Amino acid sequence: MSPSGSALADVVAIPVTPFDGNRVDQATFVRLLERLLDAGVHVVTPNGNTSEFYALTARERRELLELSGRTVADRATLVAGIGLDVQTAVEEGRLARSAGATMAMVHQPLHPYISSQGWIDYHAAIAGELGELGIVLYVKTPHVTGEMIRELGERCPNVVGVKYAVADPVAFARTREAAGPTGSPGSPASPSLTPSAMPCTAPPASPRDW
Template identity: 40%
Template sequence: MDSREIARRLQTVCAIHVTPFDDATGAIRWDLLDANIDHLLAAGVSVIVTCGNTGEFYALTLEEARAVTAHVARRVDGRALVVAGVGYAVPTAIALAHSAADAGADCVMIHQPIHPYVTEDGFVRYCERILDGAGLSAVLYFKDPALGDGVLERLAEHERLAGVKYAINDLPRFAAAVRRVPAERGLSWVCGTAEKWAPFFFAAGATGFTSGLVNVAPDKSLAMLAALQAGDSAAVWRLWQEVVPFENLRAKYDNGNNVVVVKEAMRAAGLDGGVTREPVAPLGERDRAEVARIVATWRGQPS
């Protein structure tokens, strides 16, 4: 699948699935992962991102990351686009990309480097080497505000780059970045900060958004997409009001709550996302109660 086709298919909800861990042992619960993927597919999700941040990529060993990607690709079996997160050192990212390709993934997502010292030329070279060596088209996860958007203009020239997951909540900056890259390049611009920010990013040029909420309430995520695509502003803002309390709770503690709120909400909704791994701790009592209240409200139950 070439990068143009990947870009076209990214114009949707990009579901970042959770990785369920056992409460007692911390091991991956493959049965719960299957249930999570089946839930997303049954809801009509058409892009599944494995080894994303909501999947706790950096809490996985490299062997586990390979295994999760392979397991998800087998479970999806062509029913959705599978995007596999890769990262760490350049050779490691390329090796993970090759494993993903062998497993049947359609595309990779290049995680933001975790190195504490990053220069713009170095970042461009990091991404170019992975794009050159991955063997698959790629989405770039861009979330470091210290990097200038000129790096995206440079990387857009690479034929394997299909899209940018833009996760800096600076809308004038994002709008300018979209317009710096020639439209004929055909990149897909994806809002990387979920439903809370999707309406604003769509107004500035995004055509898709990532979601962790989709693990809990895919109907809300897909309804927001449909409303955004139809230009139905009344529906957009009604849905936005429903999901903002959830997204605000995820953003607590400098986004430390990001994954654990999703998993707790799954539990409250009768699903099972397992527990999180360190360095994420279980939710405190007050936050757990707020999750339960939000999910009950969505389900039309007394809160």
């Protein structure tokens, strides 16, 4: 697993986006970040799904990125949520890099009829333009297979992980196996396939964790 991907083995926290009227409540957002950092969270993802990514304007997403970069600094790993069209994803990935992010999580494409090759090409276009960032794939549909992840990883060595948000342990196991023996699509990046909403895949906690 790459140095970037190894951070995904920890808790990855996605802060909500507080508003005061029609504006981002910057002070409250910073307090939320500080609370996460003080609690020992080592990976923070602004502009994630829980952040209401699809409801935010480009200006608001940039605002959250910049606030996160200044607040997190070197205290945690910053993974920025990006997506929508390829150009927007690339532009916001570059903004994220300048804000201090080392990885970007690409939200699942919105088009309901995207083909398997279209899914691969979409992510490859983004990853190819953001070579300095580790790319995390956000998978929310069982139509994305391990074979697709493997092919994408072979094309893009900076793909470092997958957030698998399909609440089906059998599908998760099948996808992980097809993607590679370690959750890797076979690329030098050796990504981790990170389950979402599936606690059965997490390692058991020890008393010291509480």
